[in-house]
Amino acid sequence: MQSLVIVAHGSHLNPDSATPTHTHADTIRKTGAFDEVRTGFWKEEPSLREVLRTARGDDIYVVPLFISEGYFTERVIPRELRLEGWDPDLWDSEGISADTATLVASDIDKEVHYCGPVGTHEAMTDVLIRRAESVTGDPSVGDGFGFAVVGHGTERNEKSAKAIEYHTERVRETGRFDEVKALYMDEEPEVDDVTEHFDSEDIIVVPLFIADGFHTQEDIPEDMGLTDDYRTGYDVPAEVDGHRIWYGGAVGTEELTADVILERAADAGADIGDAIERVRQQTKPTTLVAGD
Known part of the structure; x- marks a missing residue:
């Protein structure tokens, strides 16, 4: 059983901050690529500290919906998820090439595939x-x-x-x-x-x-x-x-961001079938008249 956990910042002040996270999670759920898709936030509920407790999968893929490597992806998220033995060097990145680190989340005693942020992925x-x-x-x-x-x-x-x-x-x-x-x-x-x-x-x-x-x-x-x-x-x-x-x-x-989340999980070993191609097709923009 595969679980995808999308983690994001969220906001107590901006009600729209979490909207993209929920939208992309819904898009990925519709593909059926994962048995479940969860979301967790630093500043909203469900919190980063609790989200893994809701994941039922044997294979758990965590994808940070952040633009860059840095304080949140290298310190806050691994700490809140209780990833044992985490070290940014495990990503072997100089700032834009973070990939995947597989670690045990002590809170649930399961391995977690912790992926690099979506913002640095080539997609x-x-x-x-x-x-x-x-x-x-x-x-x-x-x-x-x-x-x-x-x-x-x-x-x-x-x-x-x-x-x-x-x-x-x-x-x-x-x-x-x-x-x-x-x-x-x-x-x-x-x-x-x-x-x-x-x-x-x-x-x-x-x-x-x-x-x-x-x-x-x-x-x-x-x-x-x-x-x-x-x-x-x-x-x-x-x-x-x-x-x-x-x-x-x-x-x-942009709706196609769901594709990047899928790409991150696939790079970490998730079996997602043809979900990437389906998301690319489903999220193509409708042709508009300029200025509409």
């Missing part, structure tokens, strides 16, 4: 591109468009910046977009000046965040000049300094 590049398709309503979008991947900034989290640069380079290597650049909230090049960093008239902007919150719903739209007050909303695309800005919000809310 997250596909989610970023899918986000570009979703926000423009064009499954072939690319020619004539610039693409900005947005992160917090290197001073806040060096490993987070590694994830930003990693996926920016992977999107660039596809050759699909005219320009692909990494922008930051707290460091140069800043997302505030997005139009100064691109020659393309159309610019897609996607924050590499798991859930929409203060930064993605308030700070970034106002900083880019999409609106003077986020509460009044903004157009997609929005006209800024002679450019059209297609703002996609947090990439982790």
